Amino acid sequence: MDTLVIEPGIGIGDIKLGMSKYEFEECIEAYTVKYQKKAHDPDYFNYVFRVEYDTLGKIIFIEIPSGMITTEFNCVFSGINVFNIKAEELVETIDRIAEYDRDHPELGYTYFFPEIGLSLWRSSVFKDGDKEEEWFKELCVENQEDELRFLYFESVSITAETRV
Known part of the structure; x- marks a missing residue:
């Protein structure tokens, strides 16, 4: 399995902040040629890398989801598979590297590290202690497994804008 390095202020893998749409599309094409599988949608890597552009057409935001991409890559920040x-x-x-915004309105779901422009997101909050709660024990096995996935983040993103 290959490694996709998450570098705040720089990029994720070969997708870099400041790239033009054309440069982004070239990178997506290169990923497609190297990693495309028969089971993949032809636009697979367009779904894997979500980007936003500034008014000059340069990438200012890159996000990757956990689901599909983890079958191809270890997604690593600072030596950690996120x-x-x-x-x-x-x-x-990560808080030991750069503090997260403790006043973020979606804290628990979203952790934003403004000094480095890194965000972590999950759609629901679940903690190890929740496994001992009655509401969890009353769930069927399939629903318990569904809840357990929220012990982990579902996406990681970087932005060109940082705050100190």
């Missing part, structure tokens, strides 16, 4: 470590542990680890 989709293979529990959310609470990942936040604590």
Whole structure:
């Protein structure tokens, strides 16, 4: 399995902040040629890398989801596979590098590290202690498994804008 390096202020893998749409499309084509599988949608890597552009047409935001991409890549920030470590542990680890915004309106779901322009997101909050709660024990096995996935983040993103 290959490694996709997450570098705040720089890029994720070969997709870099400041790239033009044309440069982005060239990178997507290169990923497609190298990693495309028969089971993949032809636009697979367009779904894997979500980008936003500024008014000059340069990339200012890059996001990757955990689901599809983890079958191809280890997604690594500072030596840590961000989709293979529990959310609470990942936040604590990155917080030692750069503090997260403790006043973020979606705290628990979103952790934004403004000094480095890195965000972590999950659609629901679940903690290890929740496994002992009655509401969790009353769920069927399939629903318990669904809840357990929220122990981990679902996406990571970087932005060109940082705040100190």
